[in-house]
Amino acid sequence: MFEGILIKKDIERKLHNLALGKYPFECCAILLGRQGEDRIDEILPVNNASETTKRKVQFEIDPLEVYKAEGEAEKKGLEILGFFHSHPDHRASLSGMDEEYMIPGMIYIIASVDSESVPETRGYTKNYTDGSAEEIIIRRE
Amino acid sequence: MKVYISATLRSFFGRNAELSVAASDIKGILDKITTEYPDSHKIVFDENGELRSFIKIFVAGEDKTDKSNWSEALGENEEVLLLPAIAGGVSRESIIPDERRKAVSFDDAEVERFENHLLLREIGVKGQKRIKAARVLVAGAGALGSPVIQYLAAAGVGTIKVVDFDDVEISNIQNQVIHTSRDVKRPKVASAKDTVRNINRSIVFEAENTKLDAQNILEIIDGYDLVIDCTDNYVARYIISDACVVCGIPLVFGAIYQYEGRVGVFNYNGGPCLRCAFPSPPPAGLVPTCAEGGAISPLPGIIGSIQANEALKLIIGIGEILDGKLLVIDSLNLRSHLVNVHKDANCAVCASNENEIQIEEIDYEEFCGVKETEDEIPIEGFTPEELAKRIDSDDPVTIVDVREPHERAILRFPNVIVIPIGQLARRKNELNPEIDTVFICKEGKRSILAINTLREAGYSGPMYNLKGGTDAMKNIIFSNEGGWL
Numbered sequence: 061m062f063e064g065i066l067i068k069k070d071i072e073r074k075l076h077n078l079a080l081g082k083y084p085f086e087c088c089a090i091l092l093g094r095q096g097e098d099r100i101d102e103i104l105p106v107n108n109a110s111e112t113t114k115r116k117v118q119f120e121i122d123p124l125e126v127y128k129a130e131g132e133a134e135k136k137g138l139e140i141l142g143f144f145h146s147h148p149d150h151r152a153s154l155s156g157m158d159e160e161y162m163i164p165g166m167i168y169i170i171a172s173v174d175s176e177s178v179p180e181t182r183g184y185t186k187n188y189t190d191g192s193a194e195e196i197i198i199r200r201e
Numbered sequence: 202m203k204v205y206i207s208a209t210l211r212s213f214f215g216r217n218a219e220l221s222v223a224a225s226d227i228k229g230i231l232d233k234i235t236t237e238y239p240d241s242h243k244i245v246f247d248e249n250g251e252l253r254s255f256i257k258i259f260v261a262g263e264d265k266t267d268k269s270n271w272s273e274a275l276g277e278n279e280e281v282l283l284l285p286a287i288a289g290g291v292s293r294e295s296i297i298p299d300e301r302r303k304a305v306s307f308d309d310a311e312v313e314r315f316e317n318h319l320l321l322r323e324i325g326v327k328g329q330k331r332i333k334a335a336r337v338l339v340a341g342a343g344a345l346g347s348p349v350i351q352y353l354a355a356a357g358v359g360t361i362k363v364v365d366f367d368d369v370e371i372s373n374i375q376n377q378v379i380h381t382s383r384d385v386k387r388p389k390v391a392s393a394k395d396t397v398r399n400i401n402r403s404i405v406f407e408a409e410n411t412k413l414d415a416q417n418i419l420e421i422i423d424g425y426d427l428v429i430d431c432t433d434n435y436v437a438r439y440i441i442s443d444a445c446v447v448c449g450i451p452l453v454f455g456a457i458y459q460y461e462g463r464v465g466v467f468n469y470n471g472g473p474c475l476r477c478a479f480p481s482p483p484p485a486g487l488v489p490t491c492a493e494g495g496a497i498s499p500l501p502g503i504i505g506s507i508q509a510n511e512a513l514k515l516i517i518g519i520g521e522i523l524d525g526k527l528l529v530i531d532s533l534n535l536r537s538h539l540v541n542v543h544k545d546a547n548c549a550v551c552a553s554n555e556n557e558i559q560i561e562e563i564d565y566e567e568f569c570g571v572k573e574t575e576d577e578i579p580i581e582g583f584t585p586e587e588l589a590k591r592i593d594s595d596d597p598v599t600i601v602d603v604r605e606p607h608e609r610a611i612l613r614f615p616n617v618i619v620i621p622i623g624q625l626a627r628r629k630n631e632l633n634p635e636i637d638t639v640f641i642c643k644e645g646k647r648s649i650l651a652i653n654t655l656r657e658a659g660y661s662g663p664m665y666n667l668k669g670g671t672d673a674m675k676n677i678i679f680s681n682e683g684g685w686l
Contacts, residue, residue: 086290110288118290123207123257123264127284130208140208143287150291151525153470158289161255163209164244168289172525179541180525191243 064197065141065167065183066099072181072200078105079146079173086110086119089144090129091167100141104129118157119145142167142185149173152180159193162186167196202275204230209285210256213241227258228271230281257284295518296426296451297331305330305359314401315357328517329357335516336360338422340413340441341431342389343367344496345455347379348505349429349512350393354400356513361397362407364421365389376498413437415560418444427515429453429508435482435569442467442475443560446551451515455508457496460533462504465542466511468551469524477545478527485570485650495607500532580652582666583639585674591639592616599638603651604671608643612671617641622651626658634662645670 067075078087090104106125110118121143130140143166145158152172162168164186172180183196204220211218215238224230231252235242247253258266259282260275266286275281295302307315307329318324318332335358339346342365353361369377369384369392377389384392390408397406411417413432418440422428428450430441438454445452451469456462468474507528514520527540544551550558583591591598602609602617609619620628632638632655640648645668652664667674 119288121287123284123286127282145289147291149521151472155290156294161286161288163255163285165212166209179543
């Protein structure tokens with residue numbers, strides 16, 4: 061049974077630092093782990109490929125970067141579990157656009173970030189059966 | 202032809218990284234692979250047969266996702282990549298559903314009237330239609346309600362319901378700019394209705410001359426898109442916030458006191474509610490209401506205008522929202538700051554199962570400490586007439602004034618001992634427990650707190666409260682002094 065995603069403290073710190081470093085723009089990263097372990101082992105920061113004027117409110121990852129990343133991950137015995145992005149000055153809730161682009165079964169972590177802190181980090185996944193998005197528990201260790 | 206399947210999409214294709222497909226173009230490939238793996242069809246295509254947003258198709262390093270490329274003949278050795286489009290963004294959606302926006306139309310007069318909105322790229326016709334379709338409830342037609350109601354009406358909000366049970370008093374005119382001196386003694390909702398009609402007659406204005414309580418709140422807010430809290434007391438604020446959680450309606454909160462104001466958005470997109478920010482109100486009587494503590498005239502204009510602005514942004518679906526944040530404005534020193542409000546995972550209202558909260562069963566007056574409970578020793582009080590009689594008859598009586606210096610400057614009460622509430626416990630020896638002591642303040646509420654404070658501090662002498670405070674003494678004329686008040 062799926063009991064949420066496990067994120068180690070140092071991994072979460074890396075995600076938060078990425079979000080703070082890219083503020084006021086949205087940042088994004090690929091989340092890597094081992095199949096069936098529901099644990100994020102590594103993060104791979106990637107470029108926000110959105111138009112410059114939209115980067116404060118949107119993010120986009122170049123599909124070819126994902127292609128490259130998954131090839132390299134496989135060599136290390138890892139696979140893509142999901143994706144991370146930040147919401148500068150907004151809450152870490154799922155937007156309509158976030159939901160539209162979610163792939164069923166993948167894990168999506170969103171962090172709310174302001175100029176000084178990361179007040180909120182939440183996780184979501186999209187259901188295989190009816191395509192609805194739901195919040196998942198983030199377990200921290 | 203080889204088709205590479207991204208690891209992110211593999212679970213829909215039997216976990217294969219590569220498929221060999223006998224097809225000559227992209228359309229053929231998609232048909233073949235979704236037929237071979239039937240479960241993948243509803244993942245790849247939406248209900249209308251369109252490719253889902255999260256899928257990208259690349260051939261020889263080029264993006265061929267657009268349908269116009271699907272019939273291009275592909276070379277035998279070309280590799281087709283089925284990749285994910287990973288994208289997203291912050292939430293900026295309207296609280297008014299598209300169907301309701303589409304049901305709205307404008308005539309020429311409206312196009313002319315709302316020209317300044319239509320010119321804004323972020324609002325335009327779509328945004329203005331959302332504004333017209335919106336149904337907004339404003340709780341309170343006082344200081345904050347005045348700018349809120351007028352700006353909502355001016356902006357073209359289609360339906361505005363205003364709930365207030367008070368009549369206009371002359372002291373309201375200083376900062377309740379929706380009412381005029383001619384409206385004194387009229388119900389506030391009636392006065393507000395007239396003002397709105399003068400702004401725009403086509404707005405549906407629903408006036409409800411009622412006091413909000415735990416029994417009627419759900420019925421009152423049901424069916425509205427947004428609630429704007431313009432009340433001035435904790436009981437109403439908690440009732441409104443709890444009801445918004447139960448009904449899933451966003452709440453724009455505002456409050457003013459003297460020179461400071463606060464504004465925030467609660468219960469929006471699963472965000473925090475008022476109780477997450479303020480789990481319980483301060484002890485009754487400690488913080489005077491606006492009516493007791495006063496407020497500089499334009500302050501509610503500033504805070505109320507921000508409330509109306511947040512309401513319009515929620516309705517149109519643009520900009521940053523004060524969601525999970527509280528904007529605190531100090532108008533005296535011109536400082537403002539944003540305070541983050543976190544959702545409380547143990548919040549008694551918004552973290553529990555919504556169906557479990559029964560608002561009708563919550564005793565809000567007890568929660569806010571404004572109810573006399575049975576085990577408390579009741580506080581005896583004098584009416585203004587009784588106190589005047591005591592003073593006139595020269596019975597020995599000590600009068601303790603717990604008002605602030607600026608309040609005493611407005612209305613002096615002679616022959617009193619002045620002790621601020623904070624100093625009462627330590628200065629209790631200045632009182633003679635053999636003599637009756639009467640405590641006075643502006644409205645007769647802080648004086649109750651004063652009596653309770655002294656009781657807790659162990660003072661045993663007889664204590665009385667001036668019922669209704671100095672406000673109620675205004676009409677008393679003493680026999681020897683012909684109206685010194």
